[in-house]
Amino acid sequence: MPETPFPSPEELQKRIQEFMKANFGDHVAVSAFTHQASTDDPPDQRQESTDPFQFNATPKQIKAHLDRFVIQQAEAKKTLSIAVCDHYNHVNRIYRLEKEDPEAARRIEYSKGNVLLLGPTGVGKTYLVKHIADLIGVPFVKADATKFSETGYVGGDVEDLVRGLVQKADGNVEIAQYGIIYIDEIDKIATSSNITGRDVSGRGVQTTLLKLMEETEVPLRNPMDLQSQLQSAMEFQRRGKPKREVINTRHILFICSGAFDRLKDQVERRLRQANIGFGCATVSADSAEVLSAVTTRDFIDYGLEPEFIGRLPVRVVCHELSADDLFAILKTSEGSVIRQYTRAFEAFGIDARFDDAALREIALQASAQKTGARGLVTVCDRLFRDFKFELPGSGVRTLEVNFDLVRDPAKTLKELLDEAEAEAELNQAEMVRQFASVFSQKYGVKFEIEEDAVLKIVGSAREAGSNVTDFCNNLFKDYPYGLKLLRDRDTHLEFRVPVSAVENPDKFLSERVVEFYRQAKEAEPSRPV
Numbered sequence: 001m002p003e004t005p006f007p008s009p010e011e012l013q014k015r016i017q018e019f020m021k022a023n024f025g026d027h028v029a030v031s032a033f034t035h036q037a038s039t040d041d042p043p044d045q046r047q048e049s050t051d052p053f054q055f056n057a058t059p060k061q062i063k064a065h066l067d068r069f070v071i072q073q074a075e076a077k078k079t080l081s082i083a084v085c086d087h088y089n090h091v092n093r094i095y096r097l098e099k100e101d102p103e104a105a106r107r108i109e110y111s112k113g114n115v116l117l118l119g120p121t122g123v124g125k126t127y128l129v130k131h132i133a134d135l136i137g138v139p140f141v142k143a144d145a146t147k148f149s150e151t152g153y154v155g156g157d158v159e160d161l162v163r164g165l166v167q168k169a170d171g172n173v174e175i176a177q178y179g180i181i182y183i184d185e186i187d188k189i190a191t192s193s194n195i196t197g198r199d200v201s202g203r204g205v206q207t208t209l210l211k212l213m214e215e216t217e218v219p220l221r222n223p224m225d226l227q228s229q230l231q232s233a234m235e236f237q238r239r240g241k242p243k244r245e246v247i248n249t250r251h252i253l254f255i256c257s258g259a260f261d262r263l264k265d266q267v268e269r270r271l272r273q274a275n276i277g278f279g280c281a282t283v284s285a286d287s288a289e290v291l292s293a294v295t296t297r298d299f300i301d302y303g304l305e306p307e308f309i310g311r312l313p314v315r316v317v318c319h320e321l322s323a324d325d326l327f328a329i330l331k332t333s334e335g336s337v338i339r340q341y342t343r344a345f346e347a348f349g350i351d352a353r354f355d356d357a358a359l360r361e362i363a364l365q366a367s368a369q370k371t372g373a374r375g376l377v378t379v380c381d382r383l384f385r386d387f388k389f390e391l392p393g394s395g396v397r398t399l400e401v402n403f404d405l406v407r408d409p410a411k412t413l414k415e416l417l418d419e420a421e422a423e424a425e426l427n428q429a430e431m432v433r434q435f436a437s438v439f440s441q442k443y444g445v446k447f448e449i450e451e452d453a454v455l456k457i458v459g460s461a462r463e464a465g466s467n468v469t470d471f472c473n474n475l476f477k478d479y480p481y482g483l484k485l486l487r488d489r490d491t492h493l494e495f496r497v498p499v500s501a502v503e504n505p506d507k508f509l510s511e512r513v514v515e516f517y518r519q520a521k522e523a524e525p526s527r528p529v
Helices: 009-027 059-067 074-101 101-106 123-136 160-168 204-213 226-239 263-275 287-291 294-301 306-310 322-333 337-346 356-367 374-390 403-407 409-443 452-463 466-477 481-490 499-503 505-523
Strands: 115-118 140-144 182-185 217-219 246-250 252-259 316-318 353-356 399-403 446-449 494-496
Touching: 009 322, 059 074, 059 123, 074 101, 074 115, 074 123, 074 252, 074 316, 115 123, 123 140, 123 182, 140 160, 140 316, 160 246, 204 306, 217 409, 252 356, 263 287, 263 294, 294 306, 322 356, 322 374, 337 353, 337 374, 356 374, 356 403, 374 409, 399 403, 403 409, 409 452, 409 466, 409 481, 446 452, 446 499, 452 466, 452 499, 499 505
Parallel strands: 115 252, 115 316, 140 182, 182 252, 353 399, 446 494
Antiparallel strands: 217 246
């Protein structure tokens, strides 16, 4: 019996789609198989390898870059700048040495300085890491620790973070291996002391992460992903045993952050106990100052595994932002949300101008939100939502954002719209008068529209949603012929248009023509009998 040939990728995809549809309906979709570049491809089909990574910045240069975007957090900026320089200078050294003496490169010992940022929400932790990655030019992946579970369980696979770097680097593993992985809300995977049994979202995630933070090899294809395994089958058909493609995490920098809400009280208790018997020593009420005294033991008591917190040797506290800090963000940061709103209004032809009093009031309202810089977005959205809806197309060309607007936006918006409407009416009234002037010149008649009639035309055009000039052309479309009859009898004819003519133009014109001829006939001398 002849051996059945393995189907082509297109045929296999078709069969899988038919199987999925027959068993699961339209709820499951199978995307097309794509051929990933492999090191087994002929040399002429691959791009020549170039130096994928260069780093020559100093800590001061990195901090100066961060100062453009993040307000305060001087200690966090300095600590991150030093950690990044130490790490990537080591990477540069190893990269050059691997080309000259791979064995010597492998013998070099290095303790990777992964970073832990502590601080409340909205103080700039994510922003700091993002702009460092942008400056260095390495792939950057951000994730929420609560979205992951231990490998093999339902939930996100922690190793997908590393694969995400490869995707960010467009499949270039050589670049991806120098990337930065940022994990937020790391405190949420702390293990509570009263949990019994398997904790797949806490201890298990920590165990998997600590392996990545040190050094391990992660397969580029997820063994739990159906499509990845089918692609492996395709490669097996083409080449035989597929090559195991992996990425090493040795040079990936991990930065974790969390609010650690309960940690302040925990450290305060320890410090108070240590101060017992030493006079009236007190513990500071400032959260950042208290957290600066945190120890590894405090993190372990909080619920982090000793091995896990040990992989995060560089630790720094971010301070809560005051109203003055939020004002500085609005005023000077290159990432200020005010720049975003300025551009948004500019897109509609509106020049938005913010004075300092307005910015300070916005900062005060945002500070009351207790969400750091995120409060600025919340306040600005609530403040400008109606302005962004009502002002485009209203005729308003300038928006002066001052203290009064921030305190009572509804009142200011109404005043702006009323002023715009009044100005629009004046402009439209002038257009009506201009129409009358053009009409007079064109038809040789002194055609004058009374002021009440002008206002009536403006209002009627607005209600009809019509351009006022078009409205006039339609309103008086039959007047040229009627006025010609009158002008033939009176070359100095003056024709005034009252409000009644706007309400019923044809009737008014007919009555004027009849009245004109009646008066003309009465004025004729009687013929002798």
